Amino acid sequence: MREFTYTSAASIDRAFSALEGHEYPKFIAGGTNLLDLMKENVERPDHLVDITKLAFKDIIENEEGGIRLGALATNAETAYHEQVQKRYPLLSQAILAGASPQLRNMATNGGNLLQRTRCYYFYDTATPCNKRSPGSGCSAKNGYNRMHAILGASEDCIAVHPSDMCVALAALDATVNVASRDGNRSIPFREFHRLPENAPQLDTVLVPGEIITSIDLPPNGFAKHSAYLKLRDRASYAFALVSVAAALDIYEGIITGARIALGGVAHKPWRNTEAEAALTGKAATKANFSAAASQILEGAKGYGDNDFKIKLATRAIIRALEMAAETTG
DSSP: OOOOEEEEOSSHHHHHHTTTTOSSEEEESSOTTHHHHHHTTSOOOSEEEEOTTSSOOOEEEOTTSSEEEETTSBHHHHHTOHHHHHHOHHHHHHHHTSSOHHHHHHOBHHHHHHOOOOOHHHHOTTSOBTTTSTTSOBSSTTSOOTTSOSSSOBTTBOOOOOOSHHHHHHHTTOEEEEEETTEEEEEEHHHHBOOOTTOTTOOBSOOTTOEEEEEEEOSOOOOSSEEEEEEOSSSSSOOOSEEEEEEEEEETTEEEEEEEEEESSSSSOEEOHHHHHHHTTSBOOHHHHHHHHHHHTTTOOOOSTTTHHHHHHHHHHHHHHHHHHHOOO
């Protein structure tokens, strides 16, 4: 691990000031991903700015009638929050499907959004990886790629985003609020993470010096009809092969609104709004769910070891939508 200096910031202004004069500073909160990356020499910050004392821990109602999740609230606090469980059960289920209780007790909401891929080659500094070292090549394309992307990949990268929480936030159409010395801005969740294209080293649209302050959930949490389905190699502490966050509004058996987000299949949580719109006005039947799955996975491509994911994802989408339709809140 590279030597680094450390500052504990008592205010957001102090946090911004602490970045100055350093080549590669990083904010740190729970550290459940960043410290692992530092130990493996994947991330090599020269300065860490501890932001755990900042006032971003509250979970409160926002101005639109939804809920604002503080970026420094832990995943556990969020998943077990009474209003989250009642109004956004999809989010609670997704968080509890991820990591382990010990990690959820440390990991923060903001950090969850920023966690990096678990691609084996990204962690192995002895192998080429465009995400770790741009221009070096992608070892996964012709290597062991069982966990890798089937949608949205590029010639430069086929890594997948690892978060469960982010899949639910994508389905819920959340908004990410960030701050910097230049001011504040709000980013629709569907725009927050990037596809790899020709710059896979960039996971999000954040610019240096920006900090996540909160995440806004809209009023509609699909509390009556939602489900999170995670398919993985073992029942706990494993990343998704495929996951699906399914949310429906249903009136007298007819779908009046649909959200479907996939995890484990792309560089970011994957949504196809055209497929969601095509379900609107139709009956909540397996045949219609199957048609939506086919539309979502149109153009999916495997790389050998992960070819099975296409069929697995098809079945997972159908099953998750069936589960959501059966749920009564």
